[in-house]
Amino acid sequence: MVDVLLGLQWGDEGKGKIVDYLANDYSIIARFQGGPNAGHTLYVEGQKVVLHTIPSGIFHAHCLNLIGNGVVIDPVTLKAEIEKIKPLCPDMMERLFVGIFKTVLDRMKKGHFQVFYPKNRLVGGHFYQGIIQLGFV
Numbered sequence: 001m002v003d004v005l006l007g008l009q010w011g012d013e014g015k016g017k018i019v020d021y022l023a024n025d026y027s028i029i030a031r032f033q034g035g036p037n038a039g040h041t042l043y044v045e046g047q048k049v050v051l052h053t054i055p056s057g058i059f060h061a062h063c064l065n066l067i068g069n070g071v072v073i074d075p076v077t078l079k080a081e082i083e084k085i086k087p088l089c090p091d092m093m094e095r096l097f098v099g100i101f102k103t104v105l106d107r108m109k110k111g112h113f114q115v116f117y118p119k120n121r122l123v124g125g126h127f128y129q130g131i132i133q134l135g136f137v
Contacts, residue, residue, distance in 0.1 A: 005018060005019060005022075015040065015056075016039075016040020016041065016042060016051060017040070017041070017042065017056075019040075019055070019057060020040075020042050020056040020060075023056065023059075023063055024060065026063065027062060027063060028057075028063065028064045028065075028066060029055045029057025029058075029060075029063050029064070029065050029066070030055060030065070030066035030067075031053070031055045031066070031067050031068060031071050032068040032069075032070045032071065033068070033070035033071060034070075035053075035072030035073075035074070036052040036053050036072070036073070036074045036077040039052055040052075040056050042056060042059070044059050044085075044089075045088060047088065049084075049085055049088065051081065051085075052077055052078075052081055053067060053071065053073060053074070053077060053078045053081055054067070054078075054081055054082070054085070054092075054096065055067065058092055058095070059088065061091070061095075064095050064097065065092075065095055065096050065097065066097050066098075066099070067097070067098045067099060069099035070099075071099070073098070
C-alpha cells in the first residue's frame with residue numbers, strides 16, 4: 001500500500017513537518033515534484049533545519065529517501081543542503097537516492113531557466129521547458 005501526502009496550496013502548509021512526524025511508520029519517503037524554492041523547516045536535536053530538496057524522512061535511520069524525477073534539482077542547493085545536515089545525519093548518503101535529472105543539468109548549461117523563475121531557483125523554467133518538450137505549447 002502507498003500513502004501520499006499532497007498539499008492543496010502552493011506551500012506553507014506544513015507538509016514537511018507532517019511527513020517527518022509520520023515517517024516512523026514508513027520505510028520509504030519520497031519527493032516527487034516541486035523544487036528547491038520550497039523550504040521544509042524541521043527541528044532536529046534542538047537545531048532548526050530547513051530542507052529544500054532532501055525529503056523530510058532523512059533524519060529517520062530506517063527510511064530510504066527518494067528524490068524523484070519530477071523534482072527540479074539545483075545541484076548547488078542540493079550540495080549545500082547535504083553539507084549542512086551531514087553532521088546531524090552522517091549516514092544520509094546510504095539512504096538518499098536521486099532520480100535522473102540530466103535534463104535539468106543540460107538546461108542549466110544552456111541558460112534556459114533564469115527568464116522564467118524570479119528567485120532564480122530554476123523551478124518555473126524547468127516545468128515550462130518540459131511542457132514545451134511534450135508539445136503542449
